[in-house]
Structure formats: C-alpha cells, structure tokens
Amino acid sequence: MRMEDKICVVTGGARGIGEGIVRKFAQEGAKMVFACDxxxxxxxxxxxxxxxxKLDVTDRDAIKEFVDKVVEEFEKIDVLVNNAGITKDALIQRMSEEAWDAVINVNLKGVFNMTQFIAPIMIKKGKGSIISTSSIVGVFGNIGQTNYAATKGGVISMTKTWAKEFSRKGAQVRSNAIAPGFIKTPMTEAMPEKILNSIAEKVPLKRMGEVEDIANAALFLASDESSYVNGQILGVDGGLVI
Structure with missing residues (x-):
C-alpha cells in the first residue's frame, strides 16, 4: 500500500481526473482522502x-476553515493535489475580461491559495508532496485558450519555484506537476467519434489517455517512491510533446 497512513487533499476531486486520483489514493491505503470540489x-x-x-478554491476563508479542521483531526496533511480547473475558451479579440478573470482565479490563484495554506503545515512536519495539474497547453499553447494556457504555464513556474522554496531549510517537501495530454473523461466522451479519432491521430501512440494514466502518475509523485523527484513536470501525453 503506497499511500498507507497518508492524509490527502485533492481539489477538483468530485469527477473526472480528480475523482480518479481520489479513488486511486484510497485504494492504495491512504488514511483519508478529501475530495474537494x-x-x-x-x-x-x-x-x-x-x-x-464542498470547497471553492477561490474562497480563502473557506480554505482556511477546511485546512484547520483537517489538521485539528489528523494533525497533518501529507499530500496536496491541485487539480481544480475550468475553461472559458475564446480567441483573444473575443475573450471577455470576465472569462479571463474566472479562469485565472480558479486555475492559477486557486492553486496559490491551497498551497499557501497547506505548504506551511508540510514544512513544519518536515515532509510532504504537492502535485499540481498543468497541461500540455501550458507547454506549447493552444489557439483560443489564452487564459487557460497562461494559468497552466503559471502552474509550471510556481511548481519549480516551490520546489526550491519549500525545501531550502531541509524539509522534504516536494513540488511537482503533471501535464496531461488528450485524456478520456466524461466531457470528452460526449464529443463526436470523428473528432475523437482525429485527436488520437495526433498522438504518437495513436490513442487518447485514460484517467487511470493520470491517477497512476499522481500516485507515483505522492508516494515515497518519488522521494527524490522534485521540481519536475511529468508529461502524460502519449508522446505528443517531444
């Protein structure tokens, strides 16, 4: 059991990739997994x-209350997975300020908020793993996703910064990110088969990824098996970004 005795917090944990990660951690023996959504x-x-x-990653008061309750009950948080995210796509000339702000607040500031409240707990305990969900879009961009790409690129930059910052006084607090490619989720499965096939053709492995692929990557980064992995961006994309 690779997650034995660990207390885990997963944002965006009620469905899709987040739910897959939550269930994987629980199956691997976590003492408790909080699926925040x-x-x-x-x-x-x-x-x-x-x-x-129920937790809004843009509500700092609610986050503090939640974190305080978890620490009061369990005295620690071992793993944080920053997975909550939204999209509001449009070409730059058509993107509203509201759409920009909404995506920035959830995908970027939400990651900042959760990490700011939980990282000090890990640092005090001397150990922890923070995993943030980025995207291949954060690596090479995508038409119509200025806001989304900006947040996912920002997640990569924060991940690398935190890898240096949180361990500088000797704490074994690691910060890594996962950059998923095209993954099958309930949302993508509703798309026409023709479009899904065209997406798969762009991938060297000629298929879309499964939620399980991302959950397995998160499990590795959360477990002690990755105790010397820090500041890395793990691409889970079938070779799309090479």
Whole structure:
C-alpha cells in the first residue's frame, strides 16, 4: 500500500481526473482522502477513507476553515493535489475580461491559495508532496485558450519555484506537476467519434489517455517512491510533446 497512513487533499476531486486520483489514493491505503470540489459526490462518501467536501478554491476563508479542521483531526496533511480547473475558451479579440478573470482565479490563484495554506503545515512536519495539474497547453499553447494556457504555464513556474522554496531549510517537501495530454473523461466522451479519432491521430501512440494514466502518475509523485523527484513536470501525453 503506497499511500498507507497518508492524509490527502485533492481539489477538483468530485469527477473526472480528480475523482480518479481520489479513488486511486484510497485504494492504495491512504488514511483519508478529501475530495474537494464545488459539488459533493455522494458515491465517494460511501468509501470509508474518502470524504467529499464542498470547497471553492477561490474562497480563502473557506480554505482556511477546511485546512484547520483537517489538521485539528489528523494533525497533518501529507499530500496536496491541485487539480481544480475550468475553461472559458475564446480567441483573444473575443475573450471577455470576465472569462479571463474566472479562469485565472480558479486555475492559477486557486492553486496559490491551497498551497499557501497547506505548504506551511508540510514544512513544519518536515515532509510532504504537492502535485499540481498543468497541461500540455501550458507547454506549447493552444489557439483560443489564452487564459487557460497562461494559468497552466503559471502552474509550471510556481511548481519549480516551490520546489526550491519549500525545501531550502531541509524539509522534504516536494513540488511537482503533471501535464496531461488528450485524456478520456466524461466531457470528452460526449464529443463526436470523428473528432475523437482525429485527436488520437495526433498522438504518437495513436490513442487518447485514460484517467487511470493520470491517477497512476499522481500516485507515483505522492508516494515515497518519488522521494527524490522534485521540481519536475511529468508529461502524460502519449508522446505528443517531444
């Protein structure tokens, strides 16, 4: 059991990639996994070592209250997965300020908010793993996603900064990111098969990734198996970015 005795917090944990990570951590023996999201997933609450929690990553007061309660009960947080994210796509000349601000607030400031409250707890304990979900879009951009690309590129920069910052006094607090490629989720599965096939053709492995692929990457980075991995961006994209 690679997550035995660990207390984990996963944002965007109620569905899709986040839910896959939550379930993977629980299966691997985590003491408790908090699936934080704007919506409660009652199915997750049926699992003994998972709690589905309503939490807005842009609400700093709510984050502080949540983190304080977790530490009061468990005295630590071992793993933080910053996975919450939204998209509001448009070409730059058509992108509204509201769309820009919304994506920045969730995808970038939300990662900052969660990490600012949880990293000090890890540093005090002397150990921890912070994993943030970036994207291949954050590496090479994408038409119509100025806001999204900016946030995912920012996540990469913050990840590398935190890798240096959190361990500078000897704490074994690691910061890494995952950059998924084209992944099958309930959202993408609703797309026409023709479009999905055209997407898969762009990937060297000629297929889209599975949620399980991202969950396995998160498991590695969260576990002690990656104890010497710090400041890295792990591409899980079938070779799309080479």
């Amino acid at each position: 704007m919506n409660i997933n009652e199915e997750l609450n049926k699992v003994e070592n998972i709690r589905s929690v």
